[in-house]
Amino acid sequence: MEERQRITAQFRDFTYKSVPIKDYSLDENLPTQPNCYVCTSSPKVGLGSLDTLPLEILHNILPQLDLLTLTDFRRVNQRALQLVASLPQFKAINSHARDALRGILSIETGRWITCEDLYATLCTAQCERCGDFGAYLYILTCKRVCFLCFTQAEAYLPLRFIHATQKFGLDRSILNTLPRMRSIPGKYANNPKKCRERLTLVDPESARRAGIALHGSVAAMEDHAWDIAGQKMLRYEVRLAQRSAGLSGSSTTRRPRIEGPFDRESDNPLRFMAIVHMPWLNRTTQDIELGSFCVGCEGSYNAHRNKPMYFRRRFNVDSFNAHLKECGSIKDRKHCPNRHENTIAQ
Ligand SMILES: [Zn+2]
Ligand SMILES: [Zn+2]
Known part of the structure; x- marks a missing residue:
């Protein structure tokens, strides 16, 4: 207790x-x-x-x-x-x-x-x-x-x-x-x-x-996606060649987007x-x-963009206790590694 x-x-x-x-x-x-x-x-x-x-x-x-x-x-x-x-x-x-x-x-x-x-x-x-x-x-x-x-x-x-x-x-x-x-x-x-x-x-x-259920496996699904992308690129290259040879009336040929969005x-x-x-x-x-934010991680915006000290990470009582064990107790609003025994003292 x-x-x-x-x-x-x-x-x-x-x-x-x-x-x-x-x-x-x-x-x-x-x-x-x-x-x-x-x-x-x-x-x-x-x-x-x-x-x-x-x-x-x-x-x-x-x-x-x-x-x-x-x-x-x-x-x-x-x-x-x-x-x-x-x-x-x-x-x-x-x-x-x-x-x-x-x-x-x-x-x-x-x-x-x-x-x-x-x-x-x-x-x-x-x-x-x-x-x-x-x-x-x-x-x-x-x-x-x-x-x-x-x-x-x-x-x-x-x-x-x-x-x-x-x-x-x-x-x-x-x-x-x-x-x-x-x-x-x-x-x-x-x-x-x-x-x-x-x-x-x-x-x-x-x-x-x-997709996996339809194609039978991850590899088959990825092969299918590559095949479709390859066919699009091939059609694009044919159109490009036709235009260069003056066989196409189109003045522009847009490259198909085969990669996903950024x-x-x-x-x-x-x-x-x-x-x-x-x-x-x-x-x-x-x-x-x-969920609450850790005062020890508050100023870490530029230093930590990921766990364990990301400033937008939220905690409950239990996860905060585990966080202090991992990153150290807090003194002057900063984590102090290896000071777990004095967590409450400031
Ligand atoms: Zn923290
Ligand atoms: Zn998560």
């Missing part, structure tokens, strides 16, 4: 709540909206045969519905709205992850994410890729992620259809079956240019798996279009944790 109090105190004393930089993620582009997920009046009609089922059964079944179906169901009448609002999982989501729900419905990924999935992810603290504290949700497939992972890993870079086709050899009929989204116009990734179009983007991991990582707007902030709900204590 004393040990727990000690690490809680060091978390309180050596972290701060926000950095003066906006992320420009999806939730920061959603219009402000009153809470429309609560029931305010008494139902006048019931749900027909559904009302014959015990409430416990309905409470077991409804969270397994995908969020699109569940939110459509709650529009049936006041009784349906009341029933959905009474689900413990939905209550927690509405209280602590409303922007995640609004974001999911806005970019149209609700059919791939169940209420139970979202609730389970709300109650999970770790980034699904690296295990660090994750303060964000990737809502193309409902994965909790940390800043470094969603800005660097290929798995969280939604792809335009044309790029998924080039990379994985998939056609539109297959892409249309995979988790995909329609972006919301707005300002993303601190990019000075506002994204005005609604882009259709596909989840890269789902596309990769579909990924600007934390400056890439596509990486922020399916990202919302989401706190961690501790199931045991029912406490909410948004």
Whole structure:
């Protein structure tokens, strides 16, 4: 118990709540909206045969519905709205992850994410890729992620259809079956240019798996992509030769783009279009944790662009304790390696 109090105190004393930089993620582009997920009046009609089922059964079944179906169901009448609002999982989501729900419905990924999935992810603290504290949700497939992972890993870079086709050899009929989204116009990734179009983007991991399944192996999928790119280049060279020989009426011949678009990582707007902030709900204590920043890493912007001392890394009590063990205790707002035993003393 004393040990727990000690690490809680060091978390309180050596972290701060926000950095003066906006992320420009999806939730920061959603219009402000009153809470429309609560029931305010008494139902006048019931749900027909559904009302014959015990409430416990309905409470077991409804969270397994995908969020699109569940939110459509709650529009049936006041009784349906009341029933959905009474689900413990939905209550927690509405209280602590409303922007995640609004974001999911806005970019149209609700059919791939169940209420139970979202609730389970709300109650999970770790980034699904690296295990660090994750303060964000990737809502193309409902994965909790940390800043470094969603800005660097290929798995969280939604792809335009044309790029998924080039990379994985998939056609539109297959892409249309995979988790995909329609972006919301707005300002993303601190990019000075506002994204005005609604882009259709596909989840890269789902596309990769579909490509491997279609072609039989990673090697066969990559060979296919190379063949297609090679054929495009060949056709381009033929057109070029025809033009040089005066056999083509066209005055310009554009070189086909066979490589994917340049990924600007934390400056890439596509990486922020399916990202919302989401706190961690501790199931045991029912406490909410948004993640805090380390004072010892605050001034390390130029020195550390990656873990363990990246200044945008967020911590909870446990991950901060592990961070101090790795990087040293803090004195005068700086990490001091090999001073673990005096963590609290300043
Ligand atoms: Zn991570
Ligand atoms: Zn630190």
